[in-house]
Amino acid sequence: MVAGARGGCAQAGAARRGLLALLLAVSAPLWLQAEELGDGCGHIVTYKDSGTMTSKNYPGTYPNHTICEKTITVPKGKRLILRLGDLDIESQTCASDYLLFTSSSDQYGPYCGSMTVPKELLLNTSEVTVRFESGSHISGRGFLLTYASSDHPDLITCLERANHYLKTEYSKFCPAGCRDIAGDISGNVVHGYRDTSLLCKAAIHAGVIADEVGGQIGVLLRRGMSRYEGILANGVLSRHGSLSDKRFLFTSNGCSRSLSLEPDRQIRASSSWEWINETGDQVRWSPGQARLQDQGPSWASGDRSKNHKREWLRIDLGEKKKITGIRTTGSTQSNFNFYVKSFVMNFRNNNSKWETYKGIVNNEEKVFQGNSNFRDPVRNNFIPPIVARYVRVIPQTWHQRIALKVELLGCQIAPSNDSLVWSKTSLNTVGSTNREDETILKPIPSEEMPKGLNVITIVTPLVLLVLLVAGVGIFVVLRKRKKKGNPYGSAKAQKTDCWKQIKYPFARHQSAEFTISYDNEKEMTQKLDLITSDMAG
Ligand SMILES: *[C@@H]1O[C@H](CO)[C@@H](O)[C@H](O)[C@H]1NC(C)=O
Ligand SMILES: *[C@@H]1O[C@H](CO)[C@@H](O)[C@H](O)[C@H]1NC(C)=O
Ligand SMILES: *[C@@H]1O[C@H](CO)[C@@H](O)[C@H](O)[C@H]1NC(C)=O
Ligand SMILES: *[C@@H]1O[C@H](CO)[C@@H](O)[C@H](O)[C@H]1NC(C)=O
Ligand SMILES: *[C@@H]1O[C@H](CO)[C@@H](O)[C@H](O)[C@H]1NC(C)=O
Secondary structure, three states, rough: OOOHOOOOOOHHHHHHHHHHHHHHEEEEEEEEHHHHHHHHHEEEEEOOEEEEEEEEEOOOOOOOOOOEEEEEEEEOOOOEEEEEEEEEOOOOOOOOOOOEEOOOOEEEEEEEEOOOEEEEEEEEEEEEEEEEEEEEOOOOOOOOOOEEOOOOOOOOOOOOOOHOOOOEEEEEOOOOOOOOOOOOEEOOOEEEEEEEHHHHHHHHHHOOOEEEEEEEEEEEEEEEOOOOOOEOOOOOOOEEEOOOOOEEEEEOOOOOOEEEOOHHHEEEOOOOOEOOOOOEEEEEEOOOHHHHHOOOOEEEEEOOEEEEEEOOEEEEEEEEEEEEEEEEEHHHHHHOOOEEEEEEEEEEEEOOOOOOOOOOOOOOOEEOOOOOOOOOHHHHHHHHEHHHHHHEEEEEEEOOOOOEOOOOOOEEEOOOOOOHHHHHOOOOOOOOOOOOOOOOOOOOOHHHHHHHHHHHHHHHHHHHHHHHHHHHHHHHHHHHHHHHOOOOOHHHHHHHHHHHHHHHHHHHHHHHHOOOOOOOHHHHHHHHHHHHHHHHH
């Protein structure tokens, strides 16, 4: 049926191409509408073992006349667990608004309205197609779904809060993709989180799991505090919170102590800022001032030009250590509003080359979200940890001037097992070995972005235009067929097929930034094993 419909669509598209192209040229807004109508998917993050998926605009109202269809899988041989965190679809009949799961052997749903919906489904397959469709409606949040393989029967959704559980100690599995789901957390990793905080988001904030991957969390419930601090960590902002009865902490692997540094011997930088103040004294913002625990001005770079992305601050730990996080501040001086907004990390051992720290999922340089003012410390965690003697912070964007204080978190390495971490992942080499302090780094590629972007901005509209022409053609012909009474089923089904054709190019284009997929699963397994064993230890 699908194939037949598509053939017909394509023909009609050709026939009407001239007219439609003209039409489209004058009515660009039409495309936008097509895009909205065709794509009802919202936030989607998939990892090989778990993931999160919502309807468009969740938790806001989902749009009229949309479809979201996606097939999710876990490794072959495992069973899929689906957990619905939220379902709010405005329909009592499920005729035009519904959520439906279809596997090779079973169908679950359609679900809608006020019907009782199972919170959790354990399928006997490793693959399921999720389909959400909306007609015309006024309200409704749509849905939030998480999934995992049957290896994780303690899967929770991104919406579970600590006050949903009464036990004082428990373990749960957080799926990939909870970071960007709406909902508050308050507190921090050291003192604990208010019990009203979302568990999985707090775990990402705490550096216990990476958003792209998810993972097991261990939770301890404790007596509450009168006030909870709000800070930025791992790209998640926790808010200030008031007195609560209970708070929670995460069980830790014990590898997040502050690594001590001797300022003059162990911290170097590409340049530093010096100037003469009004009383004729020389004021230095030297690398030795880059320790977070020290009072006074920070390190600042000599160069304040925007495009000079080769400044660095280098720390020598004296020996190879396991580094699980970094805390940074800006200048800490109210009259010098300087701070680093984003940075990347390099690391190396005695005689090896500098390597770039990469994201856990894609093979790209990981850009960390840094400070948003000159004063407050911001934490970022390395999952998996860096194991190295030297690390280098390379600012990418900053406010006014590069100014940094840092603290590294981590521990001594256990004698045996650590080499596994980085040898397998073989990271990018960005610099030369010897004189690394003077001659540095090839320019970091971000400088070249504009060229690539230009190409994309030219090509994409062309491609979209062509697809749209075809798509509208398809739509028109199907409507005609319907009038003639064709054998392919209901009008809605046809519309669906055609919309699908229009939808896909847009959907891909649009969801690229949300959907995370894998290239190298074997490698990931090794890294994950490591994380898991870390957390257990
Ligand atoms: C899966 O479950 C359905 C019923 O729920 C059953 O009919 C089917 O045979 C099962 N398939 C497998 C592979 O176990
Ligand atoms: C859907 O369309 C109806 C009628 O045009 C309108 O009243 C309603 O607000 C729309 N709903 C949404 C979610 O846009
Ligand atoms: C100039 O710098 C010196 C040494 O850091 C300091 O003692 C003095 O107060 C500064 N003067 C002004 C006007 O800031
Ligand atoms: C690196 O150098 C330090 C001091 O120079 C030395 O103690 C250590 O054994 C060296 N490590 C390796 C792996 O060569
Ligand atoms: C090394 O790893 C093995 C299993 O991978 C584990 O049993 C052992 O305890 C680890 N040793 C250390 C020192 O962490």
